[in-house]
Amino acid sequence: MGRSYETLLPLTARGGGNRSSKTFKPKKNIPEGSHQYELLKHAEATLGSGNLRMAVMLPEGEDLNEWVAVNTVDFFNQINMLYGTITDFCTEESCPVMSAGPKYEYHWADGTNIKKPIKCSAPKYIDYLMTWVQDQLDDETLFPSKIGVPFKRNFMSVAKTILKRLFRVYAHIYHQHFDSVMQLQEEAHLNTSFKHFIFFVQEFNLIDRKELVPLQELIEKLTTKDR
Numbered sequence: 001m002g003r004s005y006e007t008l009l010p011l012t013a014r015g016g017g018n019r020s021s022k023t024f025k026p027k028k029n030i031p032e033g034s035h036q037y038e039l040l041k042h043a044e045a046t047l048g049s050g051n052l053r054m055a056v057m058l059p060e061g062e063d064l065n066e067w068v069a070v071n072t073v074d075f076f077n078q079i080n081m082l083y084g085t086i087t088d089f090c091t092e093e094s095c096p097v098m099s100a101g102p103k104y105e106y107h108w109a110d111g112t113n114i115k116k117p118i119k120c121s122a123p124k125y126i127d128y129l130m131t132w133v134q135d136q137l138d139d140e141t142l143f144p145s146k147i148g149v150p151f152k153r154n155f156m157s158v159a160k161t162i163l164k165r166l167f168r169v170y171a172h173i174y175h176q177h178f179d180s181v182m183q184l185q186e187e188a189h190l191n192t193s194f195k196h197f198i199f200f201v202q203e204f205n206l207i208d209r210k211e212l213v214p215l216q217e218l219i220e221k222l223t224t225k226d227r
Contacts, residue, residue: 028073028137035147039070056200064204065151068159069143071200076133076162078193079169082186083126086173089180095122100171100214122172129165136162160206163197167207170194171214195222 030037039062043055058067083090097119098106107117108128120128137143142158144151173181173190181187198219201207212219 028077028134030070030073036066036070039067040074043071043074052196052199053203056196056203058204065155068156068204068206069151072159072162073137073143075166075193075197075200076130076137078197079166080130082190082193083130083169083173085184085186086177086180087123089177090123090126090172092121092123095172095176098122098125098168098172099176100168101175104171104175104214106168122176126169126172129169133162133165163201163206164208164211167197167201167211167215170197174215174218191222194218198223 030040039059056071058064098108098121100106105119106125107119108125109115109117110128110132114128136158141152142155170190174194178187181190194215198212202223
C-alpha cells in the first residue's frame with residue numbers, strides 16, 4: 001500500500017462569463033487502500049460528528065507528519081474548490097493587488113523562481129501560490145509516495161509555509177469577495193471550511209498569530225463558542 005498523491009483531471013470553475021471554462025488546479029487524490037486514505041476517512045467521519053476540536057486532534061498512535069500531510073492536501077483541495085467558485089469575480093481589474101482588506105497586501109516570492117517579492121494582481125498571486133503548493137505536494141522528497149520512506153526533517157517547516165499561504169486565499173475571499181460568496185449561497189461552506197482550517201492550525205501551532213491578524217475578528221467569532 002502506498003501513500004502516493006495522484007492527480008485527477010482539472011476541475012472547471014463554476015459561474016458564467018467569458019471565464020466560465022477556466023480550469024484551476026487539479027484536485028489531489030489520495031488513493032483508496034492507502035494508510036493516508038484511511039486517515040482521511042477518519043477525519044471525515046470525526047468531522048461529521050460536529051465537534052471540530054475533536055476532529056482535528058491527532059488520532060491515537062498516528063504519526064504527526066502523516067496527519068499534517070493528509071490534512072494539508074485536503075485543505076488545498078477545499079480552497080482550490082472555494083476559490084474556483086468566485087474566479088469570475090476575482091479579476092485583474094477588480095483585484096489589481098493581492099489584498100485582505102485595506103491594511104494588508106501580499107507580494108509574491110517563492111525563494112526559487114521569484115526571489116524578490118513582486119506586486120501582482122490577486123488572480124496572478126493566487127495562481128502563483130496554488131501552483132507552488134501543488135509543486136510541493138507533488139515533490140516525492142516532501143510528500144513521499146512509498147510506505148516506509150520517512151518524511152524529511154524540514155517537512156513541518158514546508159507544511160507551515162503551505163498553510164500560511166493558503167490562509168491568504170481565505171483572507172482575500174472573505175475581505176474582497178464575501179458578497180459574491182453570499183450571492184452564490186456558499187457562505188456556510190466557506191465558514192465551515194475556514195473554521196476547520198483554523199482549528200487544525202491552532203491545534204498544532206502551524207501558523208504564527210501575526211499572520212492571522214487580517215481575519216482575527218472572524219476567527220474569534222467562529223472559535224469562541226467552541227472553547
